[in-house]
Amino acid sequence: MNTLFKPDETFRDDFSYRNSAQAIRRFPLPFPEDDYMYSVNIEPHVSGPKGSVVEFAFDVDEHYVAECRERELVLAAEPLRFQALPHMLSAQWDCLELIMESLARDYPAHFSLARRSNHWRWINRPLGLDQQFIFGDVDTLPRQPLDYIGRQAQGDFVVMDQREGDLWTEAGMVTTQADWSLDFDIGMTFKEWHGPVPLAHEMSVFDRALKYLLNLRLGQPVRRLNWTMTVHPRLDTSPENYPKWGPDRATVTAQNAGDLVHLRVELQGLWRLPRSNAIVFGVRCYLISMRELATVPKWARRMHRVLENLHPALVDYKGLTRYRDAVVEWLAPYDDGKPTSPGTAPE
Amino acid sequence: MNDAQTLAVEVAAIEQVTPLIKHFTLTSADGGALPAFSGGSHIIVVMRGALRMHRNPYSLLSSPHQLDAYEIGVRRMEESRGGSHFMHDQVRVGSRLEIAHPVNLFGLDKIARKHVLIAGGIGITPFLAQLEDLHDGTVPYELHYSVRSPEHAAFLNRLREREDDKVRMYYDSETQAVDFDGLLSNQPLGTHVYVCGPAGLINRVITTAKSCGWPDSHVHWEQFSAPPVGDAFDVFLARAKLTVHVPPDQSLLESIEAAGVEVPYLCRGGVCGFCQTRVLELDGELLHNDHFLSDADKARGKNIMPCVSRARCKNLVLDL
Numbered sequence: 111m112n113t114l115f116k117p118d119e120t121f122r123d124d125f126s127y128r129n130s131a132q133a134i135r136r137f138p139l140p141f142p143e144d145d146y147m148y149s150v151n152i153e154p155h156v157s158g159p160k161g162s163v164v165e166f167a168f169d170v171d172e173h174y175v176a177e178c179r180e181r182e183l184v185l186a187a188e189p190l191r192f193q194a195l196p197h198m199l200s201a202q203w204d205c206l207e208l209i210m211e212s213l214a215r216d217y218p219a220h221f222s223l224a225r226r227s228n229h230w231r232w233i234n235r236p237l238g239l240d241q242q243f244i245f246g247d248v249d250t251l252p253r254q255p256l257d258y259i260g261r262q263a264q265g266d267f268v269v270m271d272q273r274e275g276d277l278w279t280e281a282g283m284v285t286t287q288a289d290w291s292l293d294f295d296i297g298m299t300f301k302e303w304h305g306p307v308p309l310a311h312e313m314s315v316f317d318r319a320l321k322y323l324l325n326l327r328l329g330q331p332v333r334r335l336n337w338t339m340t341v342h343p344r345l346d347t348s349p350e351n352y353p354k355w356g357p358d359r360a361t362v363t364a365q366n367a368g369d370l371v372h373l374r375v376e377l378q379g380l381w382r383l384p385r386s387n388a389i390v391f392g393v394r395c396y397l398i399s400m401r402e403l404a405t406v407p408k409w410a411r412r413m414h415r416v417l418e419n420l421h422p423a424l425v426d427y428k429g430l431t432r433y434r435d436a437v438v439e440w441l442a443p444y445d446d447g448k449p450t451s452p453g454t455a456p457e
Numbered sequence: 458m459n460d461a462q463t464l465a466v467e468v469a470a471i472e473q474v475t476p477l478i479k480h481f482t483l484t485s486a487d488g489g490a491l492p493a494f495s496g497g498s499h500i501i502v503v504m505r506g507a508l509r510m511h512r513n514p515y516s517l518l519s520s521p522h523q524l525d526a527y528e529i530g531v532r533r534m535e536e537s538r539g540g541s542h543f544m545h546d547q548v549r550v551g552s553r554l555e556i557a558h559p560v561n562l563f564g565l566d567k568i569a570r571k572h573v574l575i576a577g578g579i580g581i582t583p584f585l586a587q588l589e590d591l592h593d594g595t596v597p598y599e600l601h602y603s604v605r606s607p608e609h610a611a612f613l614n615r616l617r618e619r620e621d622d623k624v625r626m627y628y629d630s631e632t633q634a635v636d637f638d639g640l641l642s643n644q645p646l647g648t649h650v651y652v653c654g655p656a657g658l659i660n661r662v663i664t665t666a667k668s669c670g671w672p673d674s675h676v677h678w679e680q681f682s683a684p685p686v687g688d689a690f691d692v693f694l695a696r697a698k699l700t701v702h703v704p705p706d707q708s709l710l711e712s713i714e715a716a717g718v719e720v721p722y723l724c725r726g727g728v729c730g731f732c733q734t735r736v737l738e739l740d741g742e743l744l745h746n747d748h749f750l751s752d753a754d755k756a757r758g759k760n761i762m763p764c765v766s767r768a769r770c771k772n773l774v775l776d777l
Contacts (some may be wrong), residue, residue: 135587197567198567204493258707272564273567274566325723325730327558327560328492328494329492329725330462384559386567387495387498387564
């Protein structure tokens with residue numbers, strides 16, 4: 111995609127983040143139907159339609175520069191948003207290689223990577239970086255590998271080691287999360303990490319997902335979508351900062367919901383890493399206000415129906431309890447009762 | 458997986474390293490680098506013979522730091538159904554083969570305090586790759602490698618070149634044997650043991666470790682079973698609505714594939730569990746040859762691993 115960056119957008123204070131008309135059209139709506147329930151909705155992460163968020167391995171969009179700046183602000187205030195246990199170093203290098211190779215291949219106008227044996231040169235034009243280093247030698251980079259490259263990518267990264275028939279969350283960079291904490295979860299097994307998710311355990315979603323992921327193959331990444339909602343276009347809704355964003359939920363009314371409330375969609379990708387045999391879990395966050403979403407009539411109808419019928423346990427888990435009704439009321443005039451076409455395309 | 462995701466390779470070198478084992482060096486057919494991998498990984502080699510296709514798993518023995526070529530060791534199996542004979546007799550320098558991306562079902566535990574590696578015969582191959590990672594690391598390790606006789610000690614030169622005092626050889630011909638009790642009863646906490654080789658060796662290590670009080674999570678083993686030859690039988694695939702004949706020298710999985718039905722698989726050696734298939738009806742008995750299902754699951758007879766297991770039956774219906 112021919113990306114024009116919007117470097118001055120903010121995800122805090124005055125919240126100047128907005129989606130262009132083009133960004134709205136390519137928004138990854140996570141509802142293929144008018145009802146929502148969990149499923150192990152995993153599919154191969156292969157190249158999707160041109161211009162879509164899944165055209166490339168890692169999507170770089172108009173928010174790239176602004177998101178990288180927001181990430182720097184979070185890390186400066188809370189350095190523990192990046193953590194890696196000592197045995198995860200080779201997995202960190204694997205992540206760096208995956209991200210650099212993908213970005214340079216898919217966005218040659220913005221990024222380039224020259225490899226001569228272990229001597230690498232990485233150029234990131236949007237952020238104005240030019241780095242020469244020796245792959246595998248931590249001392250030749252300004253930061254640890256995942257810390258270095260994670261600051262130059264949109265979305266969070268969690269790296270899981272595979273052993274004892276389980277996946278252990280043992281490295282990551284997490285600054286754009288939907289109310290969970292790397293610092294709290296680091297060292298946990300797959301099911302411990304997902305402990306708070308309601309209903310899914312009883313549906314053995316995690317048994318099946320874990321079994322599937324343990325056999326994830328090199329060169330065959332997979333993806334899925336997940337979603338929640340956030341008041342204001344705030345990327346960093348962390349438990350650590352709950353006092354800053356939790357109270358926002360009490361400010362939503364049926365009058366202001368269109369501008370305050372955002373659908374928050376996570377494009378989650380999973381890659382087997384070659385040298386470490388670890389798995390990296392990428393969580394890319396997309397935000398769209400209800401007013402932006404309602405510019406697509408089909409999406410407004412569907413959003414209204416999904417929210418109205420959402421299982422009460424999911425309403426609570428997603429933190430929507432206080433304002434779901436207000437959003438449903440705001441969306442109601444956009445739902446004329448007509449059927450929606452299958453799939454998520456805008457029509 | 459399916460064959461669309463294979464890599465094309467060319468055989469760059471072949472060396473007869475013991476009377477039974479050939480060492481193959483494979484380079485990318487397009488001359489580029491091969492995918493990086495971790496020590497303990499195997500590849501599936503797809504061999505298109507004149508009469509039938511073979512897909513056999515072989516551990517990568519080359520260094521994970523060297524990606525211009527992959528190396529494998531192939532032992533000629535006496536009761537081969539053709540795969541190892543194909544590699545030994547028909548593959549030449551310059552032959553083209555297809556391989557699947559490496560998969561690691563036998564990786565070193567990254568938080569182990571010490572690694573004890575035990576190899577028997579061709580079982581040395583995954584450890585050769587792992588030694589490359591251990592050699593420059595800080596975690597202590599030892600390798601115990603037993604073979605029939607010095608002439609059967611594959612890759613001994615490679616081990617000697619390392620001048621590694623942590624490698625110990627045992628020759629059956631000189632009545633040398635690993636003292637399993639001594640070895641496993643006297644290791645520091647946090648040690649992991651890994652064994653690869655013949656079934657007898659693996660069972661010996663597992664039972665000794667258990668009797669010494671080792672936790673299961675610290676005992677690792679890998680043995681790719683070749684699908685055994687057996688009596689012919691027929692199977693009905695319920696979803697495909699198709700009867701498939703399984704001849705004596707072809708596996709259930711191979712027969713189903715030959716009939717045009719895709720079954721997801723990874724290791725084709727009864728290890729990973731990926732091809733697990735539900736048994737809907739059975740009049741007769743399942744001949745389980747895999748290492749994945751528990752004994753209780755095998756007795757229950759509700760699932761089968763078609764890559765290595767067979768049946769002796771009048772009627773068998775699978776959920777495929």
